[in-house]
Amino acid sequence: MDVLLLLLFMSFSILPFSVSSAADSGDAFIGVNIGPDVSNMPSPKDIVALLKAQSIQHIRLFDANQALLLALAKTGISVTISVPNDQLLGIGQSNATAANWVNRNVIAHVPATNITSIAVGSEVLTTLPNAAPVLVSALNFIHSALVAANLDQQIKVSSPYSSSIIVNSFPPSEAKFNRTWNQQVTVPLLKFLQSTGSYLMLNVYPYYDYMQSDGHIPLDYALFRPLPPNKEAVDSNTLLHYTNVFDAVVDAAYFAMSDLNFTNIPIVVTETGWPSKGDSTEPDATVDNANTYNSNLIKHVLNNTGTPKHPGIAVSTYIYELYNEDLRSGPESEKNWGLFYANGEPVYTLHLTGAGTLFTNDTTNQTFCVTKSNDEPKMLQAALDWACGPGKVDCSPLLQGQPCYEPNNVVAHAAYAFNAYYQKMAKSAGTCDFKGVATITTTDPSHGSCIFPGSNGKNGTRINDTLLAPSNSSSSGCFSQYYYKGGSFTSSVILVVLFFSALVI
Numbered sequence: 427m428d429v430l431l432l433l434l435f436m437s438f439s440i441l442p443f444s445v446s447s448a449a450d451s452g453d454a455f456i457g458v459n460i461g462p463d464v465s466n467m468p469s470p471k472d473i474v475a476l477l478k479a480q481s482i483q484h485i486r487l488f489d490a491n492q493a494l495l496l497a498l499a500k501t502g503i504s505v506t507i508s509v510p511n512d513q514l515l516g517i518g519q520s521n522a523t524a525a526n527w528v529n530r531n532v533i534a535h536v537p538a539t540n541i542t543s544i545a546v547g548s549e550v551l552t553t554l555p556n557a558a559p560v561l562v563s564a565l566n567f568i569h570s571a572l573v574a575a576n577l578d579q580q581i582k583v584s585s586p587y588s589s590s591i592i593v594n595s596f597p598p599s600e601a602k603f604n605r606t607w608n609q610q611v612t613v614p615l616l617k618f619l620q621s622t623g624s625y626l627m628l629n630v631y632p633y634y635d636y637m638q639s640d641g642h643i644p645l646d647y648a649l650f651r652p653l654p655p656n657k658e659a660v661d662s663n664t665l666l667h668y669t670n671v672f673d674a675v676v677d678a679a680y681f682a683m684s685d686l687n688f689t690n691i692p693i694v695v696t697e698t699g700w701p702s703k704g705d706s707t708e709p710d711a712t713v714d715n716a717n718t719y720n721s722n723l724i725k726h727v728l729n730n731t732g733t734p735k736h737p738g739i740a741v742s743t744y745i746y747e748l749y750n751e752d753l754r755s756g757p758e759s760e761k762n763w764g765l766f767y768a769n770g771e772p773v774y775t776l777h778l779t780g781a782g783t784l785f786t787n788d789t790t791n792q793t794f795c796v797t798k799s800n801d802e803p804k805m806l807q808a809a810l811d812w813a814c815g816p817g818k819v820d821c822s823p824l825l826q827g828q829p830c831y832e833p834n835n836v837v838a839h840a841a842y843a844f845n846a847y848y849q850k851m852a853k854s855a856g857t858c859d860f861k862g863v864a865t866i867t868t869t870d871p872s873h874g875s876c877i878f879p880g881s882n883g884k885n886g887t888r889i890n891d892t893l894l895a896p897s898n899s900s901s902s903g904c905f906s907q908y909y910y911k912g913g914s915f916t917s918s919v920i921l922v923v924l925f926f927s928a929l930v931i
C-alpha cells in the first residue's frame with residue numbers, strides 16, 4: 427500500500443458529507459436494548475433503578491410495555507419503543523389501528539416518559555417477509571398519528587434493518603441492498619426517512635459475520651483489537667482502510683444507501699453486541715471476548731470516531747442487551763448476550779476508563795490488584811508484610827475473626843493487602859507490582875463478606891471508602907499479626923521494607 431496515496435485519499439474522504447438531520451444532534455450515545463425473555467424479569471422499578479445506577483440514558487424496548495413505560499416517567503431516560511412484528515400486519519393495513527396504537531403507547535405516556543423514537547417491526551425483510559409489503563404503510567400511518575398529535579418533531583419513526591439485507595458488503599464501496607426489496611420497500615422507506623428527518627436503524631452483528639466467515643475475518647478485527655497494518659482491510663476502490671468489522675458494516679450501509687442515491691440519511695445502530703457464553707460450536711462466545719467487544723465498542727462510539735467514510739459523524743449505538751434472556755431458544759449464545767443477570771449483577775466488568783459515568787457503578791473501570799503466582803510464598807509473605815506495615819494498608823480485615831481472615835493463606839491475604847495498597851495509591855502506575863508477584867485484574871476478588879477495597883460490592887452497594895483508609899491502629903507497627911506462617915520472616919522485615927519501598931513507590 428502506498429501510504430502517501432492512502433493518506434491523500436483519506437483526507438479527501440473527510441470533505442463532502444452533510445448528514446445534518448435527526449440523529450446527528452452532535453455527540454453519539456450508547457443505549458441498551460431490554461429484551462423481554464427473562465424468566466425472573468426484575469420489576470419495572472428495579473429495571474429503572476439499574477438504569478439509573480449505571481447512568482444508562484437511552485434504552486430500546488422490543489414492545490411498548492405499559493408498566494415499564496410508567497416506571498420510566500420523569501427519569502429523562504430516552505426510550506425507543508417498538509411495534510412488535512406480530513402487530514405489523516394490522517397496523518400496516520389500517521390507519522385507525524395505527525392511530526390507536528399511538529394513542530395507547532405514545533400519547534398516554536408523553537411527555538412524562540421521554541419516548542424519542544418508534545421502531546416499526548424488527549428485521550422485517552428477513553424475519554417476516556410477508557409483512558414487507560405493508561411496512562412502509564405502517565411507517566406512514568404511525569407517523570401521521572404523531573403529526574396529528576404534534577409529536578412528529580420529537581419522535582422519529584424507522585424500522586430496524588438486518589445488515590444481512592446488504593449484499594457484497596466488502597469492500598464497503600461495492601455494497602448494495604438486496605435488490606429484491608428495493609422498489610417495494612427499501613426505496614420508499616429511505617424516502618420516508620429522508621422526508622421525515624429520521625434515520626436508518628441498522629442491526630450490526632460482527633459476531634455472526636465472524637462466525638460465518640470460515641476464518642476469513644480475524645477475531646481481532648471483529649473485536650476492535652489493534653491489527654498489524656498488513657492485516658487491516660483496505661477498500662481497493664476508496665483506499666479507505668478498516669480496522670474493525672463494525673465500521674465496515676456501517677460504511678457498507680452508507681454505500682448501499684448512496685447506491686440508491688440517498689446520501690444524507692444518518693445511521694443509528696439499534697443492535698450490536700457479543701455473547702459471553704456459547705455451546706461447543708461457539709468457542710468464541712466467551713466472557714473475555716464479550717467484554718472486549720462491548721468495552722471497545724463503547725469507547726469507539728463515545729469518542730465520536732465515526733467511520734472511515736464519514737469520520738466524526740455520530741453513529742449512536744444500542745448494545746444488545748441489558749439482561750441475559752434465559753428463555754430464548756436456539757444455541758446457548760442466544761441466552762447470553764446480556765451485560766447483567768436478572769438479579770442486577772454484572773456478567774462481567776467492562777473496561778471503560780474515560781467513558782464518563784456510563785456503567786460506572788458496577789461494570790466500569792473497576793480494577794484490582796491481586797497475587798500473580800501462587801508458587802512464591804516467601805516473596806508473597808515479604809510483600810504482604812511490607813503492605814501491612816510500611817505500606818500503611820489497613821490489614822485489620824485479615825485478622826482472625828474478621829471478614830477476610832478466611833481463606834487463611836498467604837496468597838489470599840497478600841491479594842487483599844496488594845489490592846488495598848493499589849486502591850490507596852489511586853491505582854497509579856507501578857503500584858501493583860510487588861516485584862512481579864502482583865498483577866491487575868478486572869475480576870472483583872471480593873468473596874462472602876470480604877469486600878475488597880475498590881469493589882462496589884456484588885449487589886451494587888458502594889462501600890464506604892473512608893472505612894478503607896488506613897487507620898492509625900493498623901499502621902502503628904504490629905504487622906507481624908498478618909503473617910501467614912507465624913514470625914518466620916521477622917528478621918528479614920527491615921530488609922524487606924527497604925527492598926520493597928524502593929520497588930513499589
Ligand SMILES: *[C@@H]1O[C@H](CO)[C@@H](O)[C@H](O)[C@H]1NC(C)=O
Binds near residue numbers: 481
Ligand atoms: C450508583 O448507585 C447509587 C445507588 O443506586 C446511586 O445513588 C449513584 O448515583 C450511582 N452512581 C452513579 C455514578 O451512577
Ligand SMILES: *[C@@H]1O[C@H](CO)[C@@H](O)[C@H](O)[C@H]1NC(C)=O
Binds near residue numbers: 503
Ligand atoms: C429526552 O431525551 C432526549 C434525547 O436524549 C433529550 O435530549 C431530552 O433532554 C430528554 N427530555 C427530557 C425531558 O429529559
Ligand SMILES: *[C@@H]1O[C@H](CO)[C@@H](O)[C@H](O)[C@H]1NC(C)=O
Binds near residue numbers: 521570574
Ligand atoms: C391517517 O390518520 C391520520 C390521523 O391519525 C390522518 O391525518 C391521515 O390523513 C390518515 N391517512 C390516511 C391515508 O388515511
Ligand SMILES: *[C@@H]1O[C@H](CO)[C@@H](O)[C@H](O)[C@H]1NC(C)=O
Binds near residue numbers: 604605606
Ligand atoms: C435477497 O432476498 C431474497 C428474498 O429474501 C433472497 O431469496 C435472496 O437470496 C437474497 N439475495 C441475496 C444475495 O442475499
Ligand SMILES: *[C@@H]1O[C@H](CO)[C@@H](O)[C@H](O)[C@H]1NC(C)=O
Binds near residue numbers: 685686687
Ligand atoms: C442515481 O442518480 C444517478 C445520477 O443522477 C442516476 O444515473 C441513477 O440512475 C440514479 N440511481 C437510482 C437508483 O435512482
Ligand SMILES: *[C@@H]1O[C@H](CO)[C@@H](O)[C@H](O)[C@H]1NC(C)=O
Binds near residue numbers: 726730731
Ligand atoms: C478518538 O478519535 C480520534 C479522532 O477524533 C482518534 O484519533 C482516536 O484514535 C480515537 N480513539 C479511539 C479509542 O477510537
Ligand SMILES: *[C@@H]1O[C@H](CO)[C@@H](O)[C@H](O)[C@H]1NC(C)=O
Binds near residue numbers: 781783791852853
Ligand atoms: C477510572 O480509573 C482511573 C484511575 O483510577 C480514573 O482516573 C478515572 O477517572 C476512572 N474513570 C471513571 C469513569 O471512573
Ligand SMILES: *[C@@H]1O[C@H](CO)[C@@H](O)[C@H](O)[C@H]1NC(C)=O
Binds near residue numbers: 889
Ligand atoms: C449488599 O452489600 C452490603 C455491603 O457489602 C451488605 O451489607 C448487604 O447485606 C448486601 N445486601 C444483599 C441483599 O446482599
Ligand SMILES: *[C@@H]1O[C@H](CO)[C@@H](O)[C@H](O)[C@H]1NC(C)=O
Binds near residue numbers: 891893
Ligand atoms: C463513612 O464512614 C465514616 C466513618 O464511619 C462516616 O463518618 C461517613 O459518614 C461514612 N460515609 C458515608 C458516605 O456513609
Ligand SMILES: *[C@@H]1O[C@H](CO)[C@@H](O)[C@H](O)[C@H]1NC(C)=O
Binds near residue numbers: 898
Ligand atoms: C494518628 O497518629 C498520629 C501520629 O501518630 C496522631 O497525631 C493522630 O492523632 C492519630 N489519629 C488518631 C485518629 O488516632
